[in-house]
Amino acid sequence: MINENYKKLSGAYLFSEIARKVKAYKAEAPEAEIISLGIGDVTQPLCPAVVKALHKAADEMACSATFRGYGPERGYDFLREAIVANDFQARGIEMDADEIFVSDGAKSDTGNFQELLSANVRIAVTDPVYPVYVDSNVMAGREIVYLPCTAENGFAPELPAEHVDVIYLCYPNNPTGTTLNREQLKKWVDYALRENALIFYDAAYEAYIQSSDVPHSIYEIPGAKECAVEFHSYSKTAGFTGIRCGYTVVPKSVKCEKSGSSETISLNAMWNRRQSTKFNGTSYLSQRAAEAIYTPEGKVQIQTTISYYMENARLMREALAGMGFTIYGGVDAPYLWVRVPEGTTSWGFFDEMLHKANVVCTPGVGFGPAGEGYVRLTAFGTREATMEALHRIKNNLKK
Numbered sequence: 001m002i003n004e005n006y007k008k009l010s011g012a013y014l015f016s017e018i019a020r021k022v023k024a025y026k027a028e029a030p031e032a033e034i035i036s037l038g039i040g041d042v043t044q045p046l047c048p049a050v051v052k053a054l055h056k057a058a059d060e061m062a063c064s065a066t067f068r069g070y071g072p073e074r075g076y077d078f079l080r081e082a083i084v085a086n087d088f089q090a091r092g093i094e095m096d097a098d099e100i101f102v103s104d105g106a107k108s109d110t111g112n113f114q115e116l117l118s119a120n121v122r123i124a125v126t127d128p129v130y131p132v133y134v135d136s137n138v139m140a141g142r143e144i145v146y147l148p149c150t151a152e153n154g155f156a157p158e159l160p161a162e163h164v165d166v167i168y169l170c171y172p173n174n175p176t177g178t179t180l181n182r183e184q185l186k187k188w189v190d191y192a193l194r195e196n197a198l199i200f201y202d203a204a205y206e207a208y209i210q211s212s213d214v215p216h217s218i219y220e221i222p223g224a225k226e227c228a229v230e231f232h233s234y235s236k237t238a239g240f241t242g243i244r245c246g247y248t249v250v251p252k253s254v255k256c257e258k259s260g261s262s263e264t265i266s267l268n269a270m271w272n273r274r275q276s277t278k279f280n281g282t283s284y285l286s287q288r289a290a291e292a293i294y295t296p297e298g299k300v301q302i303q304t305t306i307s308y309y310m311e312n313a314r315l316m317r318e319a320l321a322g323m324g325f326t327i328y329g330g331v332d333a334p335y336l337w338v339r340v341p342e343g344t345t346s347w348g349f350f351d352e353m354l355h356k357a358n359v360v361c362t363p364g365v366g367f368g369p370a371g372e373g374y375v376r377l378t379a380f381g382t383r384e385a386t387m388e389a390l391h392r393i394k395n396n397l398k399k
């Protein structure tokens with residue numbers, strides 16, 4: 001007997017469906033040179049500080065005196081201490097290294113964390129949304145409340161009308177590329193404290209924030225250490241989509257109730273128990289590579305790449321606005337949320353862009369019903385491909 005909940009998942013993972021459509025088009029038009037501004041993968045290589053750290057770590061693994069086998073469950077101290085010093089203490093946030101769990105990226109942890117909670121908890125997600133939060137909860141058989149993010153509410157969801165136990169928030173947002181400022185995020189922390197709810201805060205795109213009133217971490221908001229778990233990823237910060245490394249912050253002060261009793265249990269202890277049972281750590285090489293991001297040269301080098309992508313975003317915003325498109329995002333995030341022309345749909349515009357301009361975007365409706373009428377474009381392309389895509393959109397697509 002299978003887990004019947006899997007039958008409730010939508011047909012195909014969004015990016016598999018896009019890949020299928022692109023493959024079918026390629027079979028039809030083999031000469032077409034397709035540019036992908038669809039899936040959010042990076043194109044720039046690892047920075048020199050990271051490459052140097054990887055070489056050094058590989059050499060250590062080649063020598064019996066410095067070889068490393070299984071690492072510590074929560075990650076190596078050298079990395080967790082660098083995280084605490086640079087990502088938290090430098091922003092005035094107190095964090096203990098034991099509240100940091102190094103992971104193989106934010107996808108696994110955002111997908112797995114719900115395991116710690118009862119099957120009956122009420123989950124809320126923004127709509128549109130990164131599909132992993134929804135699918136992992138559907139697999140576990142949970143009902144989901146959608147909080148629409150629209151142009152009318154500035155892509156900032158309203159507080160739920162009814163009680164929810166868990167809210168997934170992702171800011172800067174994938175897919176809309178929009179953010180919450182401190183005041184807007186405080187509303188959510190206050191809600192969670194008042195309603196005894198948990199916030200799962202996905203900060204995967206934190207490194208792209210340019211505006212000073214946008215928090216880099218939910219722990220910048222007072223009270224968040226009582227109610228929030230935060231997920232980080234080096235994938236977009238430092239081009240680690242292939243290397244794999246990230247981390248999750250589980251403050252010891254986040255407590256949950258044991259069902260049927262008023263006794264509480266620390267989520268930190270539960271996550272440690274879960275990880276030590278089901279996860280055997282991120283490779284030593286990946287962790288040394290991540291540590292190198294926090295060196296003075298590493299910081300400058302990753303910033304250069306982030307600026308490169310953000311310049312793509314600026315060029316895209318400017319060019320698309322010049323063509324008459326309405327665009328959101330792309331200021332504090334590497335994603336642009338583009339309104340499709342009147343009379344067409346997300347998938348309709350996806351097909352048109354693919355067939356007429358040979359450019360791949362992501363249909364907004366693939367991220368949830370409120371995404372209908374939009375497509376997502378990423379700024380992670382090379383400058384050349386990005387400029388060529390804009391040129392083709394301008395010449396081949398009617399706004």
Ligand code: PLP
Binds near residue numbers: 107232241246
């Ligand atoms: N969270 C969000 C919002 C993402 O967009 C992504 C990747 O696209 C991830 C998490 C996953 O990141 P990782 O590569 O660290 O698993």
